[in-house]
Amino acid sequence: MAQEARMAVSRTRPIPYGGYHVNSIPDHDPQLTETGPGTPMGEYMRRFWHPVCMSEELTDVPRYLRILGEDLVAFRDKSGRVGVLHLHCAHRGASLEYGMIQQRGIMCCYHGFVFDVDGTCLEVPFPPGEEREGDKARRTIWQGAYKAREEHGLVFAYMGPPGDEPPFPIWEGDYTVHTDDELVPYSNHQTCNWMQVQDNSVDQYHHIPLHTTALVPGHEQGTTFTEAGAAPYLIRPDLQFFPVDDGRTMAWTSSRRFDENKIFIRVNHQILPNVSFHSYLFEDGSKRKHFSRVHMHRWSVPVDDHNSKMIGWRVFGPHIDTRDVGKRHLVGFEKMDFLEGQCGMRRPERLQYGQGELPPVYKDHRERPAYHEAQHAPGDYEAVCSQRRIAVHALESPMKFDQGVYLFRKMLRDALNGQNPAASADGIKTWLESCGGRPKSYCSGNILLVPQASTPESEVKARRGIAADVIKATIESNSLSGDERDAFMQARLSEIEQRYG
Numbered sequence: 001m002a003q004e005a006r007m008a009v010s011r012t013r014p015i016p017y018g019g020y021h022v023n024s025i026p027d028h029d030p031q032l033t034e035t036g037p038g039t040p041m042g043e044y045m046r047r048f049w050h051p052v053c054m055s056e057e058l059t060d061v062p063r064y065l066r067i068l069g070e071d072l073v074a075f076r077d078k079s080g081r082v083g084v085l086h087l088h089c090a091h092r093g094a095s096l097e098y099g100m101i102q103q104r105g106i107m108c109c110y111h112g113f114v115f116d117v118d119g120t121c122l123e124v125p126f127p128p129g130e131e132r133e134g135d136k137a138r139r140t141i142w143q144g145a146y147k148a149r150e151e152h153g154l155v156f157a158y159m160g161p162p163g164d165e166p167p168f169p170i171w172e173g174d175y176t177v178h179t180d181d182e183l184v185p186y187s188n189h190q191t192c193n194w195m196q197v198q199d200n201s202v203d204q205y206h207h208i209p210l211h212t213t214a215l216v217p218g219h220e221q222g223t224t225f226t227e228a229g230a231a232p233y234l235i236r237p238d239l240q241f242f243p244v245d246d247g248r249t250m251a252w253t254s255s256r257r258f259d260e261n262k263i264f265i266r267v268n269h270q271i272l273p274n275v276s277f278h279s280y281l282f283e284d285g286s287k288r289k290h291f292s293r294v295h296m297h298r299w300s301v302p303v304d305d306h307n308s309k310m311i312g313w314r315v316f317g318p319h320i321d322t323r324d325v326g327k328r329h330l331v332g333f334e335k336m337d338f339l340e341g342q343c344g345m346r347r348p349e350r351l352q353y354g355q356g357e358l359p360p361v362y363k364d365h366r367e368r369p370a371y372h373e374a375q376h377a378p379g380d381y382e383a384v385c386s387q388r389r390i391a392v393h394a395l396e397s398p399m400k401f402d403q404g405v406y407l408f409r410k411m412l413r414d415a416l417n418g419q420n421p422a423a424s425a426d427g428i429k430t431w432l433e434s435c436g437g438r439p440k441s442y443c444s445g446n447i448l449l450v451p452q453a454s455t456p457e458s459e460v461k462a463r464r465g466i467a468a469d470v471i472k473a474t475i476e477s478n479s480l481s482g483d484e485r486d487a488f489m490q491a492r493l494s495e496i497e498q499r500y501g
């Protein structure tokens, strides 16, 4: 009877005090959220390079990692090569996090087997006189290993079938970073599934409730966009989403009328399966600006189905941080310098951990010292990690401004279901090969000199037209590179200003 009463209820028809009718929780969405070995998303993810840790996590002892539900160990051997191996020794399972780093490879602490960075067994110690037997034995045993490489302070691994890896993407050949600018690595643990971290990358609509209030006396500067002086972010954006690159990536615009003469068109870019590019975070809207590039390059990497890492680079330097307000010393492992609440730690300077150690990573959003403070001044970490360890998509109530979340999920499903071969792992590999591993980003920040239209209706029409024209121009600019592309965009954005002026 109770079951029948539940079934008869529609979630879209409000029932006062009707909690009883909606108290059963459906399962999460396994297709998008589960990434362990053998799962559809897990197999898809394993066909891409992912950052797995920061270079600074590789010290004189091996580093335990969990990525895509696999227990791993990462280390840099004494000849400088990086290894990412399965955690448990192929002999009898001791963890290689207790291994000894060698000139070449790593030695298991238990019986002294030595494994190279590619998993080859280099040595099985046998008693004196039986060395030949040891040599024979080492040829029959090997440790699971993944290809690794380091880029700008991050360690990347390819965890798929050997030989199928795509080119490592170096966006535009220089990550869109000017020679005077610098990529600064960071890694922020999230106690939730990767998909909701990725969802948050495209969620540009949460800024006012989440990033403009801070009730904790004496809280850090930068807790809110108001304090960061990023006034345009205090205006609700008009969002438009554009699948581009044949459905492999999605560009989206957030358009805001900043003052009667200026309109802020922010273009962010998201790439299947888990990459996002974000333009300038501290924009104050004070000056005309055309085609400012990437300020944050980020991956949402599954640790397992209940944890993930927001890991990537912040860009520092005069060409992107035009206000010079970024705080480099606050960007790193479990640290981020903007909008407190990017990671569970919140204020890194208050953390207790030993000299030379990395800060601890908390296992749940309620079980950390900053919990009560976070209730007064929540940030992205609190909003995203509290959507349950794995958000239940079946319980969501989508709004128009959530469109990008659902579009990107659809692009992922199409890739997994074979409905968009261009976005399959092979399709993306082919695309990366065709551009020599140098794909183009759509990401840009633009303050355009366009006067406010005379009526609300014509203003809405104009801002949507401007945003669509910016995307159109960016698509056209994709055949160009570097200064040539920049000059093309400067000219096209000036034309747009004239057209709507």
Ligand code: FES
Pocket: 089, 090, 091, 092, 093, 094, 108, 109, 110, 111, 112, 113
């Ligand atoms: S368990 Fe590693 S060498 Fe024996």
Ligand SMILES: [Fe+2]
Pocket: 206, 207, 210, 211, 380
């Ligand atoms: Fe946010």
